Amino acid sequence: MVVPIAYYLVLSAILFSIGVAAFLIKRNIITVFMSIELMLNAVNLTFVAFAHQWHQVSGQIFVFFVMVVAAAEAAVGLAIIIAIFRARNTLNVDQVNLMKL
Amino acid sequence: MAFDMYLVIFLIFGALCIAGALNLLLQRHPINSALSLIVVMTSLAVLYLLLGAEFLAAAQVIVYSGAIMVLFTFVIMLLNAGEEERTRGSRAAYLVGFPGVAALLGLLTYIFLSVRMPLGNAQLGGGTLVTTSDLSRVLFRDLLLPFEVTSILILVAILGAVALARKEES
Numbered sequence: 001m002v003v004p005i006a007y008y009l010v011l012s013a014i015l016f017s018i019g020v021a022a023f024l025i026k027r028n029i030i031t032v033f034m035s036i037e038l039m040l041n042a043v044n045l046t047f048v049a050f051a052h053q054w055h056q057v058s059g060q061i062f063v064f065f066v067m068v069v070a071a072a073e074a075a076v077g078l079a080i081i082i083a084i085f086r087a088r089n090t091l092n093v094d095q096v097n098l099m100k101l
Numbered sequence: 102m103a104f105d106m107y108l109v110i111f112l113i114f115g116a117l118c119i120a121g122a123l124n125l126l127l128q129r130h131p132i133n134s135a136l137s138l139i140v141v142m143t144s145l146a147v148l149y150l151l152l153g154a155e156f157l158a159a160a161q162v163i164v165y166s167g168a169i170m171v172l173f174t175f176v177i178m179l180l181n182a183g184e185e186e187r188t189r190g191s192r193a194a195y196l197v198g199f200p201g202v203a204a205l206l207g208l209l210t211y212i213f214l215s216v217r218m219p220l221g222n223a224q225l226g227g228g229t230l231v232t233t234s235d236l237s238r239v240l241f242r243d244l245l246l247p248f249e250v251t252s253i254l255i256l257v258a259i260l261g262a263v264a265l266a267r268k269e270e271s
Contacts, residue, residue, distance in 0.1 A: 013210055022122075038141065058239065061236070063157055076261050078173070078176045
């Protein structure tokens with residue numbers, strides 16, 4: 001009943017790479033933000049896998065704090081997206097290239 | 102044991118993770134991407150449970166697939182986001198980004214698989230489960246100050262979100 005820890009780490013690397021690729025490809029600002037969440041999740045999986053390997057609780061504590069900060073970050077980020085949409089009426093990142101209207 | 106149930110569960114939910122992530126990448130409507138991200142996060146909760154992190158599995162479902170993704174779907178529907186138009190992305194993304202991503206993935210996979218034996222195996226059961234009381238003992242005794250600081254962080258984030266999303270009084 002065993003799975004090598006390396007498989008978990010490879011899965012996490014795949015998820016992180018898909019997140020980076022989505023960050024580069026996607027043009028909708030909300031989807032770009034979602035791919036950041038995907039990268040955070042991939043890193044969390046690495047933390048949990050290493051916490052399991054070393055029989056340490058601190059890895060899971062780290063994931064807990066990452067979750068808390070991600071929740072705060074999602075709230076502020078989505079508020080910024082709403083403000084951008086109000087000001088420019090678009091969600092396309094290509095059209096949001098000026099700091100001042 | 103010829104039929105390794107643990108490996109089968111890992112493969113099923115790992116494949117579900119990757120399929121959801123690829124679907125996020127390929128779908129053009131943001132709401133489809135959001136729903137496939139929920140699939141990824143829920144399968145990750147199952148993988149956390151396989152690694153003996155029961156509290157984090159519950160928190161993953163409640164915080165990530167629950168709260169954060171509901172916030173995302175809410176904003177997508179509020180802003181009435183339609184299908185994204187395909188534009189040519191930046192040249193730097195294509196020239197540096199994708200080879201960089203491919204190199205990163207190849208390098209990480211090679212390193213992880215080459216140290217596969219020293220890294221050891223993940224086992225189900227046998228005292229590997231980190232219970233919520235283990236976690237809370239560390240969190241509320243050794244790390245009480247960081248825990249309280251995060252509550253202040255969340256308070257500031259709430260205030261910032263309200264201040265940012267509020268309509269300007271004209």
